[in-house]
Amino acid sequence: MNLAFRQRWLPTLVTAAVLLLLLAAAGALYPGFLRPLVFANILRNNAYLGILALGMTFVILSGGIDLSVGTLLAFSTILLARAIEAGLHPLPAAFAVAAVGTFFGAGQGLLIHSFRLPPFLVTLAGMFLAKGLAFAVSLQSLTISHPHFDAAASFRILVPGRAPLTTATWMFLVLLAAGILLARRTRFGRNVYALGGSEDTALLMGLPIARTRVTVYALSGLCAALAGLAMTLNTRSGNPAIGLGMELDAIACAVIGGTLLTGGVGSVFGTFLGVLIFGSIKTALDFHGGLDSSWLRIAMGILLLAFIVLQRALSRSGSPNPNS
Amino acid sequence: MMACRTSSAVARSWLWPLAGLLLLLAFNGIFAPGFFRLAFVEGRLVGNPVHIAVQSSKIILVAIGMTLVIATKGVDLSVGSVMAISGSTAAVLAAAGASFPSLFAASLAAGAAVGLTNGLLVAGLRIQPIVATLIFMVLGRGVAMLIAGGQPRPIQNETLLFLGSGHFWILPLPPLLALAALLATAAVVRFTPLGLFIAAAGSNETAARLAGLPAARIKALVYTFSGIAAACAGLIAAARVETADPSRLGELVELDAIFAVVVGGTALTGGRFSLAGSLAGALLIQTLTLTMINQGMPPEITPVPKALVIVAVCLLQSGEFRKRAAGLFRRPAAA
Amino acid sequence: MRISSRTALLALPLASLASAALLLPACDRHAAGGHVVGFAQAGAESSWRVAETQSIRNEAAARGIDLKFSDAQGKQENQLAAIRNFISQGVEAIILAPIVETGWEDVLREAKDAGIPVILVDRGVAADPSLYTTLIASDFVAEGRMAAEWLREKTGGRAKIIELQGTPGAAPAIDRKKGFEEVINAEPGMEIIASQSGDFNIERGKEVMEALLTQYGGQLTAVYSHNDDMALGAIQALQAAGRKPGEEVLVVSIDGVRAAFEAMVAGTLNCTVECNPLLGPMAFDAVEKALAGETLPKKIVVEDKVFDQSVAAEVIGSRKY
Numbered sequence: 001m002n003l004a005f006r007q008r009w010l011p012t013l014v015t016a017a018v019l020l021l022l023l024a025a026a027g028a029l030y031p032g033f034l035r036p037l038v039f040a041n042i043l044r045n046n047a048y049l050g051i052l053a054l055g056m057t058f059v060i061l062s063g064g065i066d067l068s069v070g071t072l073l074a075f076s077t078i079l080l081a082r083a084i085e086a087g088l089h090p091l092p093a094a095f096a097v098a099a100v101g102t103f104f105g106a107g108q109g110l111l112i113h114s115f116r117l118p119p120f121l122v123t124l125a126g127m128f129l130a131k132g133l134a135f136a137v138s139l140q141s142l143t144i145s146h147p148h149f150d151a152a153a154s155f156r157i158l159v160p161g162r163a164p165l166t167t168a169t170w171m172f173l174v175l176l177a178a179g180i181l182l183a184r185r186t187r188f189g190r191n192v193y194a195l196g197g198s199e200d201t202a203l204l205m206g207l208p209i210a211r212t213r214v215t216v217y218a219l220s221g222l223c224a225a226l227a228g229l230a231m232t233l234n235t236r237s238g239n240p241a242i243g244l245g246m247e248l249d250a251i252a253c254a255v256i257g258g259t260l261l262t263g264g265v266g267s268v269f270g271t272f273l274g275v276l277i278f279g280s281i282k283t284a285l286d287f288h289g290g291l292d293s294s295w296l297r298i299a300m301g302i303l304l305l306a307f308i309v310l311q312r313a314l315s316r317s318g319s320p321n322p323n324s
Numbered sequence: 325m326m327a328c329r330t331s332s333a334v335a336r337s338w339l340w341p342l343a344g345l346l347l348l349l350a351f352n353g354i355f356a357p358g359f360f361r362l363a364f365v366e367g368r369l370v371g372n373p374v375h376i377a378v379q380s381s382k383i384i385l386v387a388i389g390m391t392l393v394i395a396t397k398g399v400d401l402s403v404g405s406v407m408a409i410s411g412s413t414a415a416v417l418a419a420a421g422a423s424f425p426s427l428f429a430a431s432l433a434a435g436a437a438v439g440l441t442n443g444l445l446v447a448g449l450r451i452q453p454i455v456a457t458l459i460f461m462v463l464g465r466g467v468a469m470l471i472a473g474g475q476p477r478p479i480q481n482e483t484l485l486f487l488g489s490g491h492f493w494i495l496p497l498p499p500l501l502a503l504a505a506l507l508a509t510a511a512v513v514r515f516t517p518l519g520l521f522i523a524a525a526g527s528n529e530t531a532a533r534l535a536g537l538p539a540a541r542i543k544a545l546v547y548t549f550s551g552i553a554a555a556c557a558g559l560i561a562a563a564r565v566e567t568a569d570p571s572r573l574g575e576l577v578e579l580d581a582i583f584a585v586v587v588g589g590t591a592l593t594g595g596r597f598s599l600a601g602s603l604a605g606a607l608l609i610q611t612l613t614l615t616m617i618n619q620g621m622p623p624e625i626t627p628v629p630k631a632l633v634i635v636a637v638c639l640l641q642s643g644e645f646r647k648r649a650a651g652l653f654r655r656p657a658a659a
Numbered sequence: 660m661r662i663s664s665r666t667a668l669l670a671l672p673l674a675s676l677a678s679a680a681l682l683l684p685a686c687d688r689h690a691a692g693g694h695v696v697g698f699a700q701a702g703a704e705s706s707w708r709v710a711e712t713q714s715i716r717n718e719a720a721a722r723g724i725d726l727k728f729s730d731a732q733g734k735q736e737n738q739l740a741a742i743r744n745f746i747s748q749g750v751e752a753i754i755l756a757p758i759v760e761t762g763w764e765d766v767l768r769e770a771k772d773a774g775i776p777v778i779l780v781d782r783g784v785a786a787d788p789s790l791y792t793t794l795i796a797s798d799f800v801a802e803g804r805m806a807a808e809w810l811r812e813k814t815g816g817r818a819k820i821i822e823l824q825g826t827p828g829a830a831p832a833i834d835r836k837k838g839f840e841e842v843i844n845a846e847p848g849m850e851i852i853a854s855q856s857g858d859f860n861i862e863r864g865k866e867v868m869e870a871l872l873t874q875y876g877g878q879l880t881a882v883y884s885h886n887d888d889m890a891l892g893a894i895q896a897l898q899a900a901g902r903k904p905g906e907e908v909l910v911v912s913i914d915g916v917r918a919a920f921e922a923m924v925a926g927t928l929n930c931t932v933e934c935n936p937l938l939g940p941m942a943f944d945a946v947e948k949a950l951a952g953e954t955l956p957k958k959i960v961v962e963d964k965v966f967d968q969s970v971a972a973e974v975i976g977s978r979k980y
Contacts, residue, residue, distance in 0.1 A: 045740035115642040125634035132628035141761040235762030241828040255455045286744035289727030293703035294469035301463025365901035375869045474709040565861045572860040617870040623856030624827035
């Protein structure tokens with residue numbers, strides 16, 4: 001294996017191996033775990049998280065972080081529900097919500113770039129702002145009822161094993177494919193990696209830093225709005241109180257997938273694997289079902305930790321470590 | 325030369341949260357008559373300024389540890405769960421009849437253990453701080469619930485209760501303890517090389533290691549310290565309400581503490597920190613909370629002013645922003 | 660390379676711990692032959708909630724039912740996932756304590772299509788009633804009304820009240836506010852002078868009360884709290900400010916946890932409206948009837964009682980939570 005290959009693919013391969021190990025263990029312990037239905041459920045139950053983590057990956061790759069996505073998702077769901085309740089057709093409403101999310105993200109990106117503000121703080125402010133806005137739209141959750149929206153929410157393709165792929169699942173998979181192409185096959189993607197690798201170098205290379213950074217946060221805002229859309233398709237309702245702590249889950253998924261918070265290193269596909277690991281652990285704990293509230297949290301923590309450490313151990317032993 | 329510039333930058337940056345705090349207090353002085361009124365109840369001082377001081381004590385304590393963690397380019401999300409573990413441990417031991425020194429030691433040891441584990445994961449295994457401590461945020465909450473049996477536990481130890489609601493002369497104890505902890509920490513980082521080591525470990529780890537500094541050990545130490553600081557905060561917060569609630573104690577305190585630290589001028593990129601700034605930041609956030617209650621703001625929209633204050637303080641700290649704002653005012657004069 | 664071998668050394672015990680965590684069911688499983696029932700709990704955020712979980716787990720054990728328990732940690736998305744995982748595991752019935760009222764239509768339909776009866780506890784859902792078997796719950800609006808009626812009677816219709824709300828957006832907070840206001844707004848002598856959120860916990864309850872007291876302390880005659888925990892915090896704040904909760908400031912709250920009864924015996928809390936969390940026996944009665952093919956009423960209302968200081972001392976011994 002040459003060095004470039006190792007650096008690019010090894011973390012992903014290791015993450016995939018860890019996922020397979022996890023699935024094998026769960027399959028051995030719980031009869032009926034390794035079925036298409038369970039896998040399809042992991043995809044649809046985590047579609048919203050996957051879409052958030054997708055946007056988060058670009059932000060982290062660029063060397064930033066976005067804490068606003070959880071509450072922005074909540075704001076998107078309740079805004080969509082309110083718009084449809086007010087008589088707007090779901091399709092333009094969805095586009096409007098996507099636009100709001102994009103502008104919200106772009107606004108944060110502008111603040112971060114123009115005034116050299118720390119992304120952590122700006123997006124923390126964004127988190128509070130979106131939370132307040134969500135409750136300002138409606139304090140209570142709202143049910144969405146519109147024939148076209150219901151049709152979209154009920155749409156599913158059954159794959160063998162009676163496993164349903166729902167609209168939210170398709171959204172996730174299509175966005176995932178788009179994200180992989182965007183990261184690897186476009187100039188924007190290369191700029192993001194360059195910016196996260198070293199801003200000074202990116203500047204010297206004459207890359208459009210301002211545009212790239214603002215676009216990255218706008219993309220994350222868009223993903224949060226789309227994740228909100230996936231959530232409303234799943235629940236047919238908007239809920240201003242949803243999304244608590246979801247930004248941390250999304251960051252965890254990206255990091256489990258091998259993305260470094262220092263920027264420049266990681267992949268969208270790795271994040272996808274991270275989401276699957278996260279979702280599989282939660283599913284395995286549901287299949288277990290015998291733990292009380294305290295042990296459930298402890299088991300969740302230990303499992304996450306174990307797989308992260310395992311992944312570190314595997315990628316260390318496989319790659320030349322400049323530090324040792 | 326370098327050190328000089330850094331310290332003046334810090335000195336400037338912690339002035340901004342202080343300015344924000346004064347501005348907020350001035351707002352209250354004008355729009356909330358009686359805001360600063362102090363009274364004596366049974367020989368103790370009460371009133372809004374006292375409430376702010378008491379209520380921010382736990383944030384100050386947590387922020388002391390968080391400041392040093394952030395100075396090493398890390399973050400500690402597990403502090404809220406550590407508070408719950410420490411409070412629950414103390415409550416359970418007190419119910420079993422343990423003496424104050426033993427339950428105090430046990431609670432701090434529990435906090436130190438979580439902190440040390442965080443530190444080993446970050447420094448030894450190089451797991452990214454946000455993820456390592458996120459895991460202990462979830463796991464630690466479970467441990468606290470396990471210790472307390474899921475239910476809130478009354479605190480049955482007179483000495484511990486005194487720490488939470490006792491008074492020294494006319495002044496409440498919690499803010500005095502928090503201040504003492506802050507001063508002690510400040511003295512250690514100021515008068516021993518430790519402060520320099522921490523800043524060095526944060527600004528450039530490889531360089532620090534090459535210069536012979538044990539960067540990994542410093543990080544482990546800093547996370548352990550953060551665990552102990554959070555454990556102290558947990559004891560005081562639980563003692564103040566005479567109850568340790570394992571599922572709610574310390575909930576979301578990590579956000580308040582990070583806010584206090586970063587608004588106080590400690591850079592998330594590591595390398596420079598200001599404990600005085602964190603103090604100003606903690607007082608700022610608690611004053612803001614109290615102001616919103618005082619103004620009768622509907623509770624569901626209170627996050628919005630919080631967001632605006634963060635952005636405002638950020639902008640004030642940003643040299644870029646000040647330059648542009650100054651330019652904006654100068655231009656018409658020039659024309 | 661030195662570090663990597665250390666990493667590997669640490670990974671080993673962790674991995675074994677992890678597999679141990681996953682392996683636990685083998686020793687936790689009840690005798691075969693009993694029913695398998697899934698319980699999707701909302702979280703463990705209050706002593707009330709923990710008591711509810713305990714009641715359901717104990718009752719399952721007593722009846723030899725294999726209970727699959729999931730704690731959503733306050734997140735609806737976790738609860739939705741848990742129900743789907745219960746369905747794909749083929750449980751025979753599901754007990755759901757919904758976090759919010761909306762968003763359950765699809766997942767309930769999936770359970771119905773799989774022939775799994777769903778019993779809702781402690782909160783209704785905004786979905787077609789044919790999708791669930793029955794709802795066993797208290798009426799949050801009625802609880803707020805009962806608290807207000809007690810206060811009206813006690814004060815003769817004259818009171819200046821501070822209201823401590825629950826977490827913004829939470830169903831009990833919205834309903835308990837609504838029920839209380841219904842009664843108060845019809846009573847010209849009674850007025851809510853301030854209403855703030857104490858987030859359902861004791862610490863915030865105390866902080867908010869401290870802040871409000873400096874402003875409204877002079878006119879305050881009563882406190883209404885959406886749960887006991889916040890009321891206990893408010894009582895501490897009142898005492899610290901030199902006031903006499905239970906005497907010159909009446910304190911009314913909801914839930915009826917043990918600590919509230921202790922406060923009533925001590926004379927600092929005046930009244931609590933019980934919201935019974937011990938739903939285990941009723942829930943499994945419903946499960947067994949549903950599995951036997953019997954039809955159940957769509958709503959089984961849990962009777963909530965008002966307890967005040969006059970009865971606190973004699974009932975406290977019988978309180979289970």
